Amino acid sequence: MKLIKPQDSITDLQLIQLWQDGSTDAFETLYRRYSLNLLAIALDKTRDRELAEELVQDTFISFYNSKVSVGKMTTPMAFLYIILKNKILSLHRRNLVQQRYQNLLKHSYSEADEHTQSLIETRELERLLNTEIEKLPDQCRKVFQLRRQESLSNKQVAEQLLISENTVEQHMRKALRLLRIAFVKHDVLVLLFVLERYL
Known part of the structure; x- marks a missing residue:
């Protein structure tokens, strides 16, 4: 099978079809084509390059696992963006819950320490x-x-x-x-x- 290079003028639709037909090169080309754009978005939202890179990797893993359901998709960037956005939102929700829990725990222990001291x-x-x-x-x-x-x-x-x-x-x-x-x-x-x- 002919290797697909980044500079080839192959359409996204053709890449998706090749990927679903078993071409790993097609998926790698999609990755090279959109990973930097996704990284820029993730970095803008997190201000943490390591975390942003991890989010992009997770996004492409989810995208790969959705191989069967993306057959009629013509705009993979939009699909990838939605996956990334959901992962960023989930991350923010987890961080918010964790921060609230830590604040509550700190407050509870502070009160408990004072109560313990007196009793x-x-x-x-x-x-x-x-x-x-x-x-x-x-x-x-x-x-x-x-x-x-x-x-x-x-x-x-x-x-x-x-x-x-x-x-x-x-x-x-x-x-x-x-x-x-x-x-x-x-x-x-x-x-x-x-x-x-x-x-």
Whole structure:
């Protein structure tokens, strides 16, 4: 099959037909013909060359996967532009949702930290914490108490109890999981933030 070069005066319709007939050269020619225009659009919308190049690559992948449905299309640039525009819009939507989530999370943790500071010193919360710690499985409780009350490192706890550091970490994760369950039942979610620092 004759190779299709960028300078050939072949129409888009002919390229699409050749591509659907199995010519990879035809698809590559379409890519060379329109990729720079799409890159300019993506770069203008994102101001990030690496991201723009990724969007263009994704656009052509989607275009390639639409091979069967583009049979009667005579303006591939319009089709490619629509694909790219949808990908850019999806990207902006994801970024917006992510930013809102991060702001909400930051605000929530800020409020929780202030709330924790005022409540954790109360005797009732301390009593509840100690009560639930005593309910932990024996080895799990020992590990948690050494980490929490004596502020030992994982290595120090492992040496004292003659177990591996990995086992210490497993017991800590188990303790935190069980205490979380207990505090949810007690509706004392503020203590969950305190427990995080013991891992």
